[in-house]
Amino acid sequence: MMDEKTKKIYEEKLNRVNSAIELKPTDKVPVAPFFASYVQRSEGSSYRDLYYDYDKAGQAAVRFYQEHPMLDAFMGSATAFTSGKANEFADTQMIDWPGRPGTKVSDYSSHQVIEKEFMMQEEYPEMLNDFTGFMLRKYIPRAFPKLTALSDVYFIPTLVLNTGVLGPLYSPNVQDAFHLIGKIGEEDRKAQAASSKFSSMIAEMGFPPFFTGMSLAPYDILGNSFRGTIGIFEDLVDEDMQEYMEQACYLFADQQIQALQYFRHADLPVKRVFFPLHKGVDGFMNEAQYERFYWKPLKKIMMALIEMGVTPYIYCEGSYNTRLEQLTDVPRGKVLYHFENVNMKEAKRILGGTACISGNLSISQLEFGKKETIIRETRQLLEDCMPGGGYIFDFDGNLENAKAENLDAMFETLSKYGSY
Numbered sequence: 001m002m003d004e005k006t007k008k009i010y011e012e013k014l015n016r017v018n019s020a021i022e023l024k025p026t027d028k029v030p031v032a033p034f035f036a037s038y039v040q041r042s043e044g045s046s047y048r049d050l051y052y053d054y055d056k057a058g059q060a061a062v063r064f065y066q067e068h069p070m071l072d073a074f075m076g077s078a079t080a081f082t083s084g085k086a087n088e089f090a091d092t093q094m095i096d097w098p099g100r101p102g103t104k105v106s107d108y109s110s111h112q113v114i115e116k117e118f119m120m121q122e123e124y125p126e127m128l129n130d131f132t133g134f135m136l137r138k139y140i141p142r143a144f145p146k147l148t149a150l151s152d153v154y155f156i157p158t159l160v161l162n163t164g165v166l167g168p169l170y171s172p173n174v175q176d177a178f179h180l181i182g183k184i185g186e187e188d189r190k191a192q193a194a195s196s197k198f199s200s201m202i203a204e205m206g207f208p209p210f211f212t213g214m215s216l217a218p219y220d221i222l223g224n225s226f227r228g229t230i231g232i233f234e235d236l237v238d239e240d241m242q243e244y245m246e247q248a249c250y251l252f253a254d255q256q257i258q259a260l261q262y263f264r265h266a267d268l269p270v271k272r273v274f275f276p277l278h279k280g281v282d283g284f285m286n287e288a289q290y291e292r293f294y295w296k297p298l299k300k301i302m303m304a305l306i307e308m309g310v311t312p313y314i315y316c317e318g319s320y321n322t323r324l325e326q327l328t329d330v331p332r333g334k335v336l337y338h339f340e341n342v343n344m345k346e347a348k349r350i351l352g353g354t355a356c357i358s359g360n361l362s363i364s365q366l367e368f369g370k371k372e373t374i375i376r377e378t379r380q381l382l383e384d385c386m387p388g389g390g391y392i393f394d395f396d397g398n399l400e401n402a403k404a405e406n407l408d409a410m411f412e413t414l415s416k417y418g419s420y
Helices: 004-021 054-067 084-090 121-129 131-143 145-152 163-169 172-204 218-236 239-259 287-307 344-351 363-368 371-385 404-417
Strands: 272-277 311-319 336-341 356-359
Touching (some): 054 172, 084 172, 145 172, 163 172, 218 239, 218 287, 239 287, 287 311, 336 344, 344 356, 344 371, 363 404
Parallel strands (some): 272 311, 311 336
8 A cells, every 4th residue: 555655756756757648747757668678678577588487577676666766657568468488388470589488589679570471361261251260270380380170170161059059169179179278378377466466565555557558559450460561551552451451440430449348347546459550651551541541540440549538648659741641630638649750849749739749859869879879869858848838858769779878868858847
């Protein structure tokens, strides 16, 4: 339990961030940078420990937040533990990760994405007509080869008078797959329990969570996890595929909305959902394509969340300068936009009356640049984005490494110039 002093600090931080998102006045700019594995690295842990040593990584996160009371929120990435063992058991194909036997990924690097086409172009109809069957018999065996036996599970419609209909589940190979799923689930539950434990500890120190859910733009689900970047580019320019793409995007939108219904009933101090946007950047598609395939299905999820009293946290990765006008198509004070590579002065001009903005301090400069550069860039962001409120300070991406003197310079500059 928090003592009264800590509870007051917690409420002040919570209200400061909420007010900024709602475009209301705040006493100072909320400071909520997206710290990734820098938290562990700076405290004697590593990215590998997020997969294999939850206690070491969690204690590092606790120490980090104890040492940085200026932060107004806790980024869950610091305790977003993922089971390395579970991924080993499944032979996960879409990533390589630190600590995996035989990996070339450094202990101090994040996971590396390995894009594959887990759905072929000609399989759109099968996926759309029987999503669960497709996932069971095609997607899972391709993405997790240790579960290939699930491809044999077919149910035949017939008169059901006894347990005979369960016959496809009886084969020794399928039973072995179910046993392995049990082991995978056990390891994943350990990771989830550790995440909950250390997140609660950091909250008890006076740091509200910054978001409590995660989703994806439907187009990104299709492009990241099913077709791959090259595959979805091919579909995008193939008129015969565009109707299938649109149907898939709205299918994924409806599935995401259903999965997020817990916000209607969950007792959470913060109701925000993180959307990392990947494939809608400038140059990846034209305006009409962006509107049809990317924005409208994404907006359907966003509006469903807003109706539930939940804030979409839209994390625009890459260049988004040509998309800024499109992003104004939301209710006022209900959305938070983060930018990586955008003219922030222009973003403030276009979006300032509609939504809170954040982002853009260079993580490359924090890692390799000079202290003077960090001071100058931090001040410039404050000058461009502070007027009128509706601004939360953040990096342009997830911080994995930085010079300590540069981070100190950033905090000192925020302390000196970040109050209204």
